Structures are given as C-alpha cells and as structure tokens.
Amino acid sequence: MNVQPLTQHRPGDGAAAQFSSAPPLSLYVHLPWCVRKCPYCDFNSHVAGAALPQAAYIDALLRDLEADLPLVWGRPVISVFLGGGTPSLFEPDAIDRLLSELRARLPVLAGAEITLEANPGTLDTGRLAGFREAGVNRLSLGVQSFDDACLKALGRIHDAAAARRAVQVARACGFERLNLDLMFGLPGQDVDQALRDLDTALAAEPGHLSWYQLTLEPNTVFYSHPPPLPAPERMEAIYEAGLARLAAAGYSRYEVSAYARPGHGCQHNVNYWQFGDYLGIGAGAHGKLTLPDGIVRLAKYRQPATYMARASAGQAVAERRRLDHDERVFEFLLNALRLVDGFTWRQFGERTGASLGAVRPRLQEAARQGLVTVDAHGARATSRGFDLLDSVLECFLPTSVDA
Incomplete structure (x- = not known):
C-alpha cells in the first residue's frame, strides 16, 4: 500500500x-x-x-x-x-x-x-x-x-x-x-x-x-x-x-x-505501545489516528443506550481532539517506555513527527538517574526504571517537555 x-x-x-x-x-x-x-x-x-x-x-x-x-x-x-x-x-x-x-x-x-x-x-x-x-x-x-x-x-x-x-x-x-x-x-x-x-x-x-x-x-x-x-x-x-x-x-x-x-x-x-493507530468502535471506545492534519484522538459516547442512538444516526463521536506537539511526545513515551525494548529514534520521529531535541535533555537527565538507557539506536527503561515507571514518565509530562 x-x-x-x-x-x-x-x-x-x-x-x-x-x-x-x-x-x-x-x-x-x-x-x-x-x-x-x-x-x-x-x-x-x-x-x-x-x-x-x-x-x-x-x-x-x-x-x-x-x-x-x-x-x-x-x-x-x-x-x-x-x-x-x-x-x-x-x-x-x-x-x-x-x-x-x-x-x-x-x-x-x-x-x-x-x-x-x-x-x-x-x-x-x-x-x-x-x-x-x-x-x-x-x-x-x-x-x-x-x-x-x-x-x-x-x-x-x-x-x-x-x-x-x-x-x-x-x-x-x-x-x-x-x-x-x-x-x-x-x-x-x-x-x-x-x-x-x-x-x-x-x-x-x-x-x-x-x-x-x-x-x-x-x-x-x-x-x-x-x-x-x-x-x-x-x-x-x-x-x-x-x-x-x-x-x-x-x-x-x-x-x-x-x-x-x-x-x-x-x-x-x-x-498500542508502539504508538500505532487504532479505530475504536463501541460504547466508550477510544481511537487514535494519524491524519493529514495531525494525530487525533476520538472517544465515543459511554452509556450503551446513548451510544446506540447516536451511532445509529452516524454521530457516535462524543469527543475529538488533535494532539499538540507536547502531547504527541508524551503519549509516545508513555506507551513506548512500557516495552522492555523501548523505542528507536526512527520510531520516535515517524510516530510523533517531532525532533529528538524535544526529548534529549529529559532522557539524558533520566539516564543520569539510572532510569533509562540511551544509545545510538534509541532508549529504554532500565530494570530500576521499569520498577519506577511513574517517576520516569514524570520527566516527560507535557509541561516539562522542551519543544
């Protein structure tokens, strides 16, 4: 394709x-x-x-x-x-x-x-x-x-x-x-x-x-x-x-x-964890799609009766929002760092559309704390970082990401 x-x-x-x-x-x-x-x-x-x-x-x-x-x-x-x-x-x-x-x-x-x-x-x-x-x-x-x-x-x-x-x-x-x-x-x-x-x-x-x-x-x-x-x-x-x-x-x-x-x-x-795309259908289902105008998240109506009525009218989407730069970066890391193998720099660029400058200082700080390993190919959580994953992710909260 x-x-x-x-x-x-x-x-x-x-x-x-x-x-x-x-x-x-x-x-x-x-x-x-x-x-x-x-x-x-x-x-x-x-x-x-x-x-x-x-x-x-x-x-x-x-x-x-x-x-x-x-x-x-x-x-x-x-x-x-x-x-x-x-x-x-x-x-x-x-x-x-x-x-x-x-x-x-x-x-x-x-x-x-x-x-x-x-x-x-x-x-x-x-x-x-x-x-x-x-x-x-x-x-x-x-x-x-x-x-x-x-x-x-x-x-x-x-x-x-x-x-x-x-x-x-x-x-x-x-x-x-x-x-x-x-x-x-x-x-x-x-x-x-x-x-x-x-x-x-x-x-x-x-x-x-x-x-x-x-x-x-x-x-x-x-x-x-x-x-x-x-x-x-x-x-x-x-x-x-x-x-x-x-x-x-x-x-x-x-x-x-x-x-x-x-x-x-x-x-x-x-x-999901590699920040791929997915359609979500059904009551309360969520989706994430890469579209020409950016990455969007969709959420469907939660209550089954409401959902069925709205979906039957072709209007099942309760919320649609486009992720900004910091959200794209954070959501990618939120998912990818859950994987033992972490992610490659190529995956980061292809899935977020962001430059490495957006995360490099934060990754380096997390590496100094022994929470992640960074090399020429990508990054992944250490054994200690896996056990303290919430602490790792705090380094990349949207308010802290360098655009």
Whole structure:
C-alpha cells in the first residue's frame, strides 16, 4: 500500500511535523456488558439485563464503523480486539456476524490476530467452539486467581474449577494463542498463595500471561471501601519471586505486565505501545489516528443506550481532539517506555513527527538517574526504571517537555 506523506504545521510546533507513512492500524471493539460489576473494575462496563440487545448493538457498531471509514480508507487492519465488559456474553452467532461484517468493510489482513476477552464463568464447549469457528484466533481469559477465597473477594462470578475447565476447553477447541489474566496482591493474599496462583497458571502452559498487581482505581467500590491488601514488603516478595518463576518457565517479559513465550506476544497491544493507530468502535471506545492534519484522538459516547442512538444516526463521536506537539511526545513515551525494548529514534520521529531535541535533555537527565538507557539506536527503561515507571514518565509530562 502506498501511503502519502502526512504533514502538519501548528503554531508553537516549530517546524512542520513530517510523517513519512501512517503507522499500522488496529481495530478495537467494545462490548460493554457483564454479569456483575467487579469491585475493582474501572472500565466502561454495565450489568447486563435479562436479555442483551445483541443484534441492535452490532447494528450500531457497524454504523459507527461506517462513519469512521473515511478516516482510514484503504488501510489494512493488522489486529482486531473484542474487549469489554464481557464479550463472551454475546452468542457465537452474533460474534460471527460481527466479524463477517467487519471484514466486509475493512481490509483485515489474512492471519490477523483476532482476540476475544472472556470470563470463565460464561463459557462452555459449545460457545468456545463457536467463537473459534467465527474466526476468533486468540482468547484472553480473565482468570484473575485460581483460589476460591480470592475470587470471592474480587467479586468474580467463576470459581477455580471453572477457570481450570475454561483453559482445558479452550485448548480442546483449538485456541493455540491463549492469554491468562492473573492478579497478585489480592485482599488477604500471602506470598505462598500468590505464587501458587502463578504456578497453576504456568502449569497450564499458555502462550501469554498478563500478570499484574491489583490497584485501587478511582470510581470503584474498592477505592471507596479499600479491602485489606498485602503490606508493601509482601508485595515486593511476591513480585521478585514471581519474576524468577516466569523466567525459569520460559516466559520473556516484553512489557510492564506482559510475559510471553516466543511468538506469542499480543500484536494488538504491542501496536498500542508502539504508538500505532487504532479505530475504536463501541460504547466508550477510544481511537487514535494519524491524519493529514495531525494525530487525533476520538472517544465515543459511554452509556450503551446513548451510544446506540447516536451511532445509529452516524454521530457516535462524543469527543475529538488533535494532539499538540507536547502531547504527541508524551503519549509516545508513555506507551513506548512500557516495552522492555523501548523505542528507536526512527520510531520516535515517524510516530510523533517531532525532533529528538524535544526529548534529549529529559532522557539524558533520566539516564543520569539510572532510569533509562540511551544509545545510538534509541532508549529504554532500565530494570530500576521499569520498577519506577511513574517517576520516569514524570520527566516527560507535557509541561516539562522542551519543544
């Protein structure tokens, strides 16, 4: 595909930003309903009623996409991610229709990664087989824990037996690309419990593990009524021992909380972290696109009923804003420094349209603090910087970036 160079000039940017090509494009589809809202969840999710409006919602998704198509016309899609909420609440026939209609409107590459997020409490053999037949080729299971007491504390609808069964059935249904979401630092959890969880996940031999600490996010039940979490020294012990176990089992850490065997990294998320482009359709979905007049972010209406009404009228966009110079630089670093390999200078220039002068002094200061490594090819966080990533990113807040 030939992509025309994109140029931008904005007062205060200095020289016009030069984009030699558009970055890879992904598609995110938000399916916002779940059985029950978990007390730690700050995602745009809503408790499902007696019956999901599956057909009507897919109609709205397609109208939403059609309104966005002029922004990406002709660009191939490298990955599709069905997130939520709990997308596995949708019937396999609905997912089949959705994916077929998406392919009719977008040039989704052959062999593109198609991910579905799923809750073990919503799955059985028939549903998983149906999702696989519909074209889903990567499954992300929200296990969170294999301990019944921890699952109850987290408000999950499944138990440990359901989690183990979901992994086994997913394998039997042909899901070779499998991710398990697993948390540590759970209410009342000790070191042995956390490592037993991790060992159970490793024994299942998924290609990918998302292993991360429970955090108390604003606007959640846990934030308003904090549960008893492990002390910091216990968290540190879990973390250090867990890293050793993951490495010994052959899982390479390639992002802050992502670990994979060779060839099993999440292509969709890597595109986010490398500041690629993505369309976002669905209630509350966000998108980031490189356009002739710069990089824009789009956000869709959050409430499902409002979204469906607006999308059906071709007006699903609730907010559209163009990133200024400092925002482009900061958002690139916010994502790229999450990757173990960091970024190259070429990637920085191509994805931000900014000069190295915009970040060099700040990178040098972070390097002096031992937080990043800078060489002739690019930059990446050190081991210490990875553990103190918020401190690294503070160096590049928009108010601090040298334009």
